[in-house]
Amino acid sequence: MHDVRPGLPVGLTTRALTPADAHAVFETIAAQELHDLGAVEIEEADIVGDWQRPSFCVEEQTVGVFDGDQMVGYAEYAAPDRGDAAVRPEHRGRGIGTWLAQAMQDLARTHGATVVGMPVPEGSPGDRLLTALGYQVRWTSWILKLPVGASIAERPLPAGYAVRASDPAEYAEVHTVVEDAFLEWSERDRESYADFAATTVLRPGFVPWQLRVVTDPGGAVVAVAVVSVYAEAADAPEAYISRLATRRDERGRGLAQALMVDTFAVARDHGAVLCGLSTDSRTGALGLYEKVGMQVTSTWVNRAISLTSP
Structure with missing residues (x-):
């Protein structure tokens, strides 16, 4: 069931996700990574594996934003303090990322968390958005490759x-x-x-x-x-x-x-x-x-x- 939520552009709807949405989430994250990093660092199996953990309930710990049938953004909360979110690059600048950041906080708060964070490429649009929303750096991580x-x-x-x-x-x-x-x-x-x-x-x-x-x-x-x-x-x-x-x-x-x-x-x-x-x-x-x-x-x-x- 799709809901219309305040704070999102007219025409966009939201709903909790199900395991069947793993491919759409993969496509959303992959589009964001390709735009921001020039390469896709995720595989659909990563999402499926993460979502099939017994401690994780997809329907209770995720939300998707849709333009018609297309997913344009998503957020999730995974205990104890980890979240993730992504917005398709062509839909940036519409307030979707800000809405998802708040939705991720609400999901975390509902599950008893006192803090929630997520990794973002340094200097990326996501990094700049979270900085503007008051998120602080906890640690830095690096992806390394062998030539x-x-x-x-x-x-x-x-x-x-x-x-x-x-x-x-x-x-x-x-x-x-x-x-x-x-x-x-x-x-x-x-x-x-x-x-x-x-x-x-x-x-x-x-x-x-x-x-x-x-x-x-x-x-x-x-x-x-x-x-x-x-x-x-x-x-x-x-x-x-x-x-x-x-x-x-x-x-x-x-x-x-x-x-x-x-x-x-x-x-x-x-x-x-x-x-x-x-x-x-x-x-x-x-x-x-x-x-x-x-x-x-x-x-x-x-x-x-x-x-x-x-």
Whole structure:
């Protein structure tokens, strides 16, 4: 059911979204990224995976803006303090982004959040809009890519260690390694295994080789890389490491570097041309990735606003 909402141009309507709207959301975000970045960094499977998490209710945590049957903008809130929004570039300047920013705040407030934020390319129209609306920078993040044809220098693993695709029987152990590492710097509750699985091993298109691990001499998982191959750009399919983690007591031994070498090599064997990953200022890892030859291709800021009673 479409509703007419105050604050939007005449003729535009809104409604809560359903899982069937994932493709329209992808097209909206992709159009915005192509305009602002010159490339599409998202795949529809990212949205499907995110929306199929048990902790997320699409109908209660999203809203779309429509011009007739075409989606022209959307917003969502994902606990505990993360949101996202996009507006088709040809519809900018009509107040849609401002309306969506408020809608995202309302969704977050309804679900008990005291703050909500989202990533935007630094200096982009979205960044300028959120700045004008009072959103403050929480952290900076970077997307890095390995130049076409370049390789990360190999680093031998310690004796008895091995790198390979993870066995499904290890997926819960993989989740523990990832969460333990990410929670060292991320201020949030522990992600459930079900939510983790929804965006990794149950993500559309996942195949077992895309979850790489390093094991110690006893067979325990001590480092993890989750990679996806983005084939939307047929001329340059990209392998993107969405999660890279090493157990705290195993750091400083070159495990992450060895894992990256393996992951990107296997991804190239499966058709990837570009290789990328992202990191942010909370991790302190930017210099490490640059040291192995990766180059920053875009910079993003996570802007957030405190929520008070409307």
